[in-house]
Amino acid sequence: MTTLKLVPTSVSLVEKAMVRVRDYIRDNDLKVGATLPGEGHFAAELGVSRAVMREAFGALAALHQIDVANGRRAKVAAIDGSVMASSIDHAVATSQVSVADVWDVRRALELRTVALAAQNCTPDQAAAILAAAEGMAAAAHDISLLSRADIELHRAIASASGNPLFLQIVRSFEGLLEVAVPRAWDTRETEQQRRDMLARHLEIAQAVASHDVGGAIAAMDAHFDASIGDLIRNGDAA
Numbered sequence: 001m002t003t004l005k006l007v008p009t010s011v012s013l014v015e016k017a018m019v020r021v022r023d024y025i026r027d028n029d030l031k032v033g034a035t036l037p038g039e040g041h042f043a044a045e046l047g048v049s050r051a052v053m054r055e056a057f058g059a060l061a062a063l064h065q066i067d068v069a070n071g072r073r074a075k076v077a078a079i080d081g082s083v084m085a086s087s088i089d090h091a092v093a094t095s096q097v098s099v100a101d102v103w104d105v106r107r108a109l110e111l112r113t114v115a116l117a118a119q120n121c122t123p124d125q126a127a128a129i130l131a132a133a134e135g136m137a138a139a140a141h142d143i144s145l146l147s148r149a150d151i152e153l154h155r156a157i158a159s160a161s162g163n164p165l166f167l168q169i170v171r172s173f174e175g176l177l178e179v180a181v182p183r184a185w186d187t188r189e190t191e192q193q194r195r196d197m198l199a200r201h202l203e204i205a206q207a208v209a210s211h212d213v214g215g216a217i218a219a220m221d222a223h224f225d226a227s228i229g230d231l232i233r234n235g236d237a238a
Contacts, residue, residue, distance in 0.1 A: 013048050017056035020046055022065070025076055036066065036074045081168035085175050092176060099180060100228075106173055107224045110154065111217055113170065116161035118208045118216040125160035126209035132156050133205035137198050147181040153201060157208060184227055197226060 020042060030036070039053035046053075061068040064080035091097045121129065132153035139145035151174055158170035185194075200223045207215035 013046075013052045014055045014059065017042060017046060017048060017053055018060055021056060021060060030076050032076050032078045034076045036076065038073060079164060079168050081170075081172040084169065084172035088172055089175050099176070102173065102176060103224070103228055106170075107221075107228075109166070109169060110157070110224070111220055113158045113161040113163075113166050114204065114208060114216045114220040115213050116163065116166070117157045118211055118213040120162040121160035121208055121211070125156065129153065129156045129160060129205045129208050133202045136201055140194060140198060143182050143185050146185060147178070150181050150185075150201070151177050153205065157204070160208065197223075200226065 021036065024030075024036070024042075025034075039050050039057060042048075042056075043050050043053045057066065057068055057074055060066045061074075061077075063083055064077050067075045067077045088097075088102065092099060092102065117125070117129070132149055135149035136146055136153065139149055154170060154177075155167070155174075158167040161167070185197075200219060204216060204219040204223060207219050
């Protein structure tokens with residue numbers, strides 16, 4: 001039998017309703033795609049109006065915890081890094097954290113993801129990582145395509161780590177990277193600077209594909225050393 005959990009009285013009815021829906025998902029061990037009872041069910045159980053439940057469902061949908069579509073029952077949603085991405089973008093835009101702070105976190109995170117990817121990647125994942133690195137080289141003179149391939153490489157490495165949370169956290173930085181990565185590439189004005197950076201990315205991909213954990217970590221560390229230096233010279237790491 002499902003039991004109601006105590007919610008602090010200081011929270012709003014909508015917040016209480018959101019907690020109840022989350023508890024229902026947890027108590028019933030619902031997985032992604034599972035259907036939830038309708039708004040009326042929760043409204044009756046909690047003694048609140050349908051309007052309150054509608055607002056609660058809308059808030060949970062905005063947080064990507066449930067999927068809501070017209071004419072259909074709400075369903076449990078898949079994990080989505082876009083909520084984290086929105087928070088990170090807001091924090092940077094309002095100077096609560098700096099780009100340098102973000103890069104510091106990324107460095108720690110991606111040293112771990114590249115180690116796991118080198119340890120765990122499947123042949124298909126290795127091929128995708130190599131393809132992204134090779135795509136960067138092919139787009140060497142097109143900043144837009146080059147930046148997209150750069151971001152895709154880091155996403156592919158996170159995916160190959162085997163930890164889905166790492167993938168979502170890495171993806172949460174992508175909004176910021178869509179601005180910062182092209183700027184970083186713009187600072188590499190000579191052909192040699194670009195070739196060196198492309199070679200570092202290929203070195204990362206090759207180390208992962210060959211399951212060279214130590215080599216992958218070293219190559220990623222060198223990549224971040226160079227990238228952070230580029231951002232500081234460009235004034236974007238402040």
